[in-house]
Amino acid sequence: xxxxxxxxxxxxxxxxxxxxxxxxxxxxxxxxxxxxxxxxxxxxxxxxxxxxxxxxxxxxxxxxxxxxxxxxxxxxxxxxxxxxxxxxxxxxxxxxxxxxxxxxxxxxxxxxxxxxxxxxxxxxxxxxxxxxxxxxxxxxxxxxxxxxxxxxxxxxxxxxxxxxxxxxxxxxxxxxxxxxxxxxxxxxxxxxxxxxxxxxxxxxxxxxxxxxxxxxxxxxxxxxxxxxxxxxxxxxxxxxx
Amino acid sequence: xxxxxxxxxxxxxxxxxxxxxxxxxxxxxxxxxxxxxxxxxxxxxxxxxxxxxxxxxxxxxxxxxxxxxxxxxxxxxxxxxxxxxxxxxxxxxxxxxxxxxxxxxxxxxxxxxxxxxxxxxxxxxxxxxxxxxxxxxxxxxxxxxxxxxxxxxxxxxxxxxxxxxxxxxxxxxxxxxxxxxxxxxxxxxxxxx
Numbered sequence: 001x002x003x004x005x006x007x008x009x010x011x012x013x014x015x016x017x018x019x020x021x022x023x024x025x026x027x028x029x030x031x032x033x034x035x036x037x038x039x040x041x042x043x044x045x046x047x048x049x050x051x052x053x054x055x056x057x058x059x060x061x062x063x064x065x066x067x068x069x070x071x072x073x074x075x076x077x078x079x080x081x082x083x084x085x086x087x088x089x090x091x092x093x094x095x096x097x098x099x100x101x102x103x104x105x106x107x108x109x110x111x112x113x114x115x116x117x118x119x120x121x122x123x124x125x126x127x128x129x130x131x132x133x134x135x136x137x138x139x140x141x142x143x144x145x146x147x148x149x150x151x152x153x154x155x156x157x158x159x160x161x162x163x164x165x166x167x168x169x170x171x172x173x174x175x176x177x178x179x180x181x182x183x184x185x186x187x188x189x190x191x192x193x194x195x196x197x198x199x200x201x202x203x204x205x206x207x208x209x210x211x212x213x214x215x216x217x218x219x220x221x222x223x224x225x226x227x228x229x230x231x232x233x234x235x236x237x238x239x240x241x
Numbered sequence: 242x243x244x245x246x247x248x249x250x251x252x253x254x255x256x257x258x259x260x261x262x263x264x265x266x267x268x269x270x271x272x273x274x275x276x277x278x279x280x281x282x283x284x285x286x287x288x289x290x291x292x293x294x295x296x297x298x299x300x301x302x303x304x305x306x307x308x309x310x311x312x313x314x315x316x317x318x319x320x321x322x323x324x325x326x327x328x329x330x331x332x333x334x335x336x337x338x339x340x341x342x343x344x345x346x347x348x349x350x351x352x353x354x355x356x357x358x359x360x361x362x363x364x365x366x367x368x369x370x371x372x373x374x375x376x377x378x379x380x381x382x383x384x385x386x387x388x389x390x391x392x393x394x395x396x397x398x399x400x401x402x403x404x405x406x407x408x409x410x411x412x413x414x415x416x417x418x419x420x421x422x423x424x425x426x427x428x429x430x431x432x433x434x
Contacts, residue, residue, distance in 0.1 A: 200343045200344075200379075200383075201341070201343040201378060201379065202343075203340070203341045203343045203344065205343075205344060205346070224344075224346030224347070226344075226346070226347050226350055230354070233350045233354075234350075235346040235347075235349045235350050235353075236346070236390070237346060238345055238346060238383055238386045238387055238390070239386060
């Protein structure tokens with residue numbers, strides 16, 4: 001079976017993977033607060049939308065108005081892509097409310113109901129790119145590692161069959177080199193992008209590293225990452241500290 | 242006398258940069274002002290080319306004070322690496338401000354962006370002012386690595402590079418190592434003219 005390539009539109013990142021992510025893969029975007037997870041995901045969605053690929057962004061961590069107002073600052077963002085429905089932004093907390101999923105911890109039935117809704121939305125909108133920001137916040141309500149594993153596995157399998165490439169953001173504490181809060185997400189995901197930081201002369205420099213990407217002969221070198229009005233840009237990180 | 246010196250420096254720099262891909266100018270601190278004046282004259286003379294002026298020595302604002310309105314140099318984009326870290330928060334459309342001179346990779350990204358937008362028929366020049374100042378803010382080995390990367394990239398993309406070294410007494414051994422990476426070294430002495 002051969003896979004197509006899903007370009008992020010971030011030149012240096014795509015180049016590290018010989019063109020982009022394998023279509024249909026599920027990638028964990030790992031980083032602490034302020035590391036650039038949301039920006040990376042949005043740039044991935046917007047660049048896809050500009051090529052006509054529909055995308056959906058599920059947020060749990062930020063209200064919609066804040067998210068869109070932050071996006072307006074980026075040159076890559078095009079409001080019309082949201083207005084014409086090429087990109088759909090959904091506040092998952094509203095879905096929780098509508099489904100009556102307000103319990104602190106979900107049962108298996110609750111989890112299946114949530115999974116069903118996400119799958120229905122992806123199918124109905126016929127999206128080729130999907131983001132959940134963050135999988136950490138979503139999994140907080142799942143009661144066991146088995147439920148988390150089952151949820152991500154089923155979601156990933158469904159979306160892969162639909163040739164939809166998925167980014168799941170994973171929140172970690174600062175200055176740690178772990179990939180998830182629950183220690184399970186990284187084993188199910190096809191890829192891991194680690195967003196970290198290095199200190200130089202007291203200044204913090206953002207970094208990006210592809211830790212894992214199934215099916216691709218990818219680079220593992222650490223890149224310096226910059227977030228400007230142009231969005232995310234990368235350059236090889238100087239090795240000397 | 243001063244204008245003769247500036248004119249002489251300008252001619253020497255222009256000749257060298259047209260013959261060699263990378264040129265390093267080593268000069269005493271007392272001649273820094275003259276060289277800057279000569280470089281601005283070069284940039285004005287070669288106004289159809291794209292220049293990137295990286296300043297780690299003086300804030301961009303200082304150049305505005307020295308030379309007046311820099312919109313007269315539309316072919317030059319400045320990358321100011323020290324204003325922000327010195328608490329100077331001014332803005333200018335002709336200048337890209339980098340938060341700190343330690344963020345060397347960011348300089349690389351900005352250069353790439355500037356030249357990507359430049360017309361293909363323009364010759365491309367980078368002025369690095371200066372290696373000496375970069376060494377103040379960074380570990381010398383880091384500056385060496387950065388300079389190697391920058392130089393290699395410039396060579397592969399046909400960009401001319403001019404780097405400055407301000408000499409105060411004995412040259413630092415790391416800088417000594419760096420200047421010999423260039424194709425041409427111009428040593429400015431008091432007896433230059």
